[in-house]
Amino acid sequence: MAHPLQLGFQDAMSPIMEELLHFHDHTLMIVFMISAMVLYIIMLMMTTKLTYTNTMNAQEVEMIWTILPAIVLITIALPSLRVLYLMDEINNPHLTIKAIGHQWYWTYEYTDYDNLEFDSYMIPTQDLPNGYFRLLEVDHRMMMPMESPIRMLISAEDVLHSWAVPSLGVKTDAVPGRLNQTTFIVTRPGVFYGQCSEICGANHSFMPIVVESLPLQHFENWSTMSS
Amino acid sequence: LGGGGEPGGLSSWISGGPPEATCWQEAGGGGLRGGIFSHNPTSVQLGCSRIRVSAGLASLCVLAPCPDPALRGRLLPPLPGWLQPALPRPAMLSLPALCMGTLARRGILGTASMRAAHGHSGHVATQEDMSVPRYYDKRSFPLPDVPFHAQLGTEQKALKEKEKGSWKQLSNEEKVALYRLKFNQTFAEINRPSNEWKTVLGGIFIFFSFTGLIVWWQRVYVFPPKPRSLTDEWKAQQVKRMLDMRMNPIQGFSAKWDYDKNEWKK
DSSP states (O other): OOOTTOOSOOOOOSHHHHHHHHHHHHHHHHHHHHHHHHHHHHHHHHTOOOOOOOOOOOHHHHHHHHHHHHHHHHHHHHHHHHHHHHHTOOOOOSEEEEEEEETTEEEEEEOSSSOEEEEEOBOOGGGOOTTSOTTTOBSSOEEEETTSEEEEEEEESSSOEEEEEGGGTEEEEEOBTOOEEEEEEOOSOEEEEEEOOSOOSTTGGGOEEEEEEEOHHHHHHHHHHHO | OOOTTOHHHHHTTOSSSSOSOOTTTTOSSSOOSTTTTSSOHHHHHHHTTTOOOOHHHHTTOOOSOOSOGGGTTOOOOOOOGGGTTTSOOOOOOSHHHHHHHHHHHHHHTTSHHHHHHTTSTTOSSOOOOTTSOOOOOOTTOOSOSSOSOOSOOHHHHHHHHHHTSOGGGSOHHHHHHHHHHHOSSOHHHHTOOOSHHHHHHHHHHHHHHHHHHHHHHHHHHTOOOOOGGGSHHHHHHHHHHHHHTTOSOSSSTGGGEETTTTEEOO
16 A cells, blocks of 8 residues: 555556556656756746747757657657557466445455355444554455466446556456456565545445455465355 | 797607607796696606607617606706707607616717717727837837837937938937937836736735635634544554555565664665
């Protein structure tokens, strides 16, 4: 989860998120450079002693400030498309988990082997043990094995929701009547928090997502115990 | 005006036929003809149904019920002589129109004929002729199309003649005088700074402070109590839990904690 006043991304817990972090660094650097240049030019224009304002022709500089932005845009677009296609790679998932959005909780279904299905409600603040994360903890976390490609099928039972976990680089809309698929691999064990990302009514802010990734053996133990 | 019994004289202002009731004929005198202006309002209206209003005055009409009951049944006083040729007389005799007479007189003073009568030849604001070159002081256009003083007096003409010779003969005052003939302001005067920024900044600060007062009031009187997870004790326990769970261990939160020495990294 994010610490208070955090501005940047959370650490990447999946390879796609790592790629996104690098792409963001690259693009943000370009954006900062452009902004600095524009601010500099504005400052120059406000403090000049020159007064002539009737320039009509500026062919050379027009060429430059058309070609250069085009090059910049290509420089941004190529890595962007690379990450986009990386996300769509076939990765032969080991497990399929379904996440169904309701008003205002999630249901997780593990139907590959047994029929494991449970609801995941937010723990209200008044029931929260000391030191726990307010508005982020749930009663039943979604468990998953680490270092395994996972396929998620996201849907909704009533209105639009969105299943999002920032540290995994995942955000997928939950559309009623539709199955949206996303895949990811979690590289580390740990607990990862997210929140519903599509307005869905009064308690939209109070239906968080908690993913806990475990080594495979522990996951199998949990799965056996739970079903 | 008025004068006994001349309904025909009024018809030039009235697009209808001659008025059926010459209600204002004896305006100055006390006696009113007949019972037209009796205190019975209906009879006035019925009596003047054939009179129509001249077009120019129609735009000034406010056809609302008469606001002042005291005006009912009262004559319009006669217009002073110098006003008469410029204005059509309000020729309505219906009740709202009679009361409207007082309102119409306010709008009357703004008409073009009034402005002409006062000697402005119809214009109240001065208008520049934009079709001929004119002088202007502009930072971005340093040489205007015409000199500032187009018509020169005799000494000024003499000075211009002197200017045609060598400029070394001109004294400093003459050079300045020549400049002032050609230009209204120097560049220093055109580009002079103003104190506007102080007003702007002051206004900004005033609004900021006012907003700050509002926000402060809100904090005291509107905001609900804070959640219990914002106490220092809870926050300390939360930090401990985040470190135990190794939140963001690579570059983020837990990466800044030294797990061996049990302290934040220096």
